Amino acid sequence: MSNNDKDCLDNLRMDMSTFARSCYLLHNIGGLSDSKYDRLEENVCFFLSVLAHHKKNVTVKFDHVRSRHTVRIYFNVVLVSLLKLVPILTVTPKPVEDICTVARWKHFKDNTTCVAMVT
Structure with a gap:
């Protein structure tokens, strides 16, 4: 190589x-x-x-x-x-909380099956 x-x-x-x-x-x-x-x-x-x-x-x-x-x-x-290495390299997604104010996640607030990476 x-x-x-x-x-x-x-x-x-x-x-x-x-x-x-x-x-x-x-x-x-x-x-x-x-x-x-x-x-x-x-x-x-x-x-x-x-x-x-x-x-x-x-x-x-x-x-x-x-x-x-x-x-x-x-x-x-x-x-x-x-x-x-999977536990070290992956991030566990968190559900979108009702208090989230980020516009792109507003459609997922009431859906408990949808999860997003909120930072």
Whole structure:
């Protein structure tokens, strides 16, 4: 992989700083680590290639010179690690309160099934 933001954005849909931070979180909180043959960053690249470009395992295996089985295994390992970050990266929505004065939420005040992110 190249060492510039444009290539990183084109291939992974995130800049190098965001990729490094994602790998840091996946390692320290998600428990993802280097394997015997592959680095953590390469495994995250497998994962992001599939998501960012709707690639199949056979395409990723060709791009990274790995077996389909290896790509599948590491995709699942990164996915499990990423799911451990859900409580940290997601925000729980709060219902719109009756005292809310923001105009764009006025239509949702009486509807208890609608929720919004009110800040």
